[in-house]
Amino acid sequence: MAKTENTVSMEKIVSLAKRRGFVFQSSEIYGGFNGFWDYGPYGVRMKRAIEQLWWREMVETRDNVEGLDSTIICHPQVWKASGHLDQFSDEMCDCRDCKSRHRVDMMEDTKVCSDCGGGNLTEPREFNLMMKTFVGPVADEENTAYLRAETCQPIFVDFHNVRVATRQKLPFGIAQIGKAFRNEINPRNFTFRSR
Ligand SMILES: [Zn+2]
Incomplete structure (x- = not known):
């Protein structure tokens, strides 16, 4: 997607969701835990409402x-x-230079690290x-x-x-x-x- 003046970044959405009490990063007071999220007071209300609606429409009726x-x-x-x-499992490889980890099927070029541009990658490994x-x-x-x-x-x-x-x-x-x-x-x- 082309970036325009009105493009909203993921960082802005994450920050707004936190400020408004929808989604918090898990264990934030310990620096957060990558990939884990907590639903805040308004987030859980919205999530429950959707679940209840879905359950009523899909199961009870x-x-x-x-x-x-x-x-x-x-x-x-x-x-x-x-x-x-x-x-x-996914095939993955690590960048020896910047320590980032990549899913092989998501890589544009399996010889080049998309984070640092280096070519010092490990052989792909299966990761369950x-x-x-x-x-x-x-x-x-x-x-x-x-x-x-x-x-x-x-x-x-x-x-x-x-x-x-x-x-x-x-x-x-x-x-x-x-x-x-x-x-x-x-x-x-x-x-x-x-x-
Ligand atoms: Zn790298």
């Missing part, structure tokens, strides 16, 4: 859509079966986007779990239970609202690509 509120952590096999464990955690007292491979990378995966896993419990006939829908977690390499554009 329709006979062929059911609601669900699943856990944030699922059995690791869910993510193995869905392919996320093996496939949900799921947030890893440990369930139980021991932090080892056997207890590794993942925060859900999508809100839809638990819907697929609970499909049979929902269908039997509600006696829905195919085709029908299952709806869910909630947080999903992606360990974005390069969070940017405010809340549009957050972690």
Whole structure:
């Protein structure tokens, strides 16, 4: 987009959203945490209003859509079966000079750093986007779990239970609202690509 006098920068939007109490940077008093955002008093009001409207229109007023509120952590096999464990990754490379990190598929030229213009980049590496955690007292491979990378995966896993419990006939829908977690390499554009 061509910049004109009226072009509003992302910095201005972020600053306005903060001043007006819509969105704050997470952990700001400790210098912030890159890619994480908190909804302030007016932000949460707006977010709830949109969610409630969506839920009413999409779920409650329709006979062929059911609601669900699943856990944030699922059995690791869910993510193995869905392919996320093996496939949900981006190729990335680092700039050895300015330490910036780049998604290979977003780079105009994979030999040149878009931040500093240097050519001292590492070889591309696969970077899984799921947030890893440990369930139980021991932090080892056997207890590794993942925060859900999508809100839809638990819907697929609970499909049979929902269908039997509600006696829905195919085709029908299952709806869910909630947080999903992606360990974005390069969070940017405010809340549009957050972690
Ligand atoms: Zn660089």
